[in-house]
Amino acid sequence: GAVVSQHPSWVICKSGTSVKIECRSLDFQATTMFWYRQFPKQSLMLMATSNEGSKATYEQGVEKDKFLINHASLTLSTLTVTSAHPEDSSFYICSAQWGQGGSYEQYFGPGTRLTVT
Amino acid sequence: KQEVTQIPAALSVPEGENLVLNCSFTDSAIYNLQWFRQDPGKGLTSLLLIQSSQREQTSGRLNASLDKSSGRSTLYIAASQPGDSATYLCAVYNRKLIWGLGTSLAVNP
Numbered sequence: 001g002a003v004v005s006q007h008p009s010w011v012i013c014k015s016g017t018s019v020k021i022e023c024r025s026l027d028f029q030a031t032t033m034f035w036y037r038q039f040p041k042q043s044l045m046l047m048a049t050s051n052e053g054s055k056a057t058y059e060q061g062v063e064k065d066k067f068l069i070n071h072a073s074l075t076l077s078t079l080t081v082t083s084a085h086p087e088d089s090s091f092y093i094c095s096a097q098w099g100q101g102g103s104y105e106q107y108f109g110p111g112t113r114l115t116v117t
Numbered sequence: 118k119q120e121v122t123q124i125p126a127a128l129s130v131p132e133g134e135n136l137v138l139n140c141s142f143t144d145s146a147i148y149n150l151q152w153f154r155q156d157p158g159k160g161l162t163s164l165l166l167i168q169s170s171q172r173e174q175t176s177g178r179l180n181a182s183l184d185k186s187s188g189r190s191t192l193y194i195a196a197s198q199p200g201d202s203a204t205y206l207c208a209v210y211n212r213k214l215i216w217g218l219g220t221s222l223a224v225n226p
Contacts, residue, residue, distance in 0.1 A: 006160075034213070043206065043216045044161075093160055095214075104148060106214060110160035
């Protein structure tokens with residue numbers, strides 16, 4: 001099956017610093033990747049859709065200047081949380097989409113636990 | 118606006134029971150529906166994906182059905198085991214995934 005990795009798996013940073021999270025599709029090319037965040041005991045919330053070679057599409061209420069997304073290649077998308085604050089502490093999960101002929105499936109990374117102190 | 122609802126929110130059963138998790142969605146215009154498993158503090162494991170043209174998918178002790186016209190899907194788990202304890206999430210896809218809140222399952226030895 002398709003494998004998606006995330007790095008780091010967990011990170012602790014101080015308030016005001018920036019943190020970069022990488023999402024890689026290891027054995028397939030993904031023109032589209034998605035970034036989600038998940039608060040404790042809640043479901044996933046889509047933050048943005050990342051398309052290779054173009055600007056990301058952000059969901060309503062998500063600050064694009066705070067959550068910078070760069071889809072640099074067909075196997076790598078990065079999420080940078082700029083000037084992080086404690087309220088940004090969350091579980092961030094990416095997914096990479098593979099599909100053809102109208103059939104699509106998303107493959108999920110293992111997630112990154114961000115704690116801002 | 119698509120909404121996905123999962124019932125029950127939590128379920129506790131003794132080991133060996135067969136059980137059914139329910140998922141309903143409001144807009145039948147979907148490409149596919151997926152069932153995922155999430156262990157506490159962990160990422161997602163895809164269990165089954167049903168395309169909109171399909172009625173069911175099976176994998177081992179798991180069987181998922183889809184009735185698109187009525188906006189319903191069920192996940193059937195046969196002979197439940199303690200290792201099945203996790204949160205089960207249902208999501209429908211039409212340009213993006215719309216998620217339910219999940220069913221938290223505890224299978225007691």
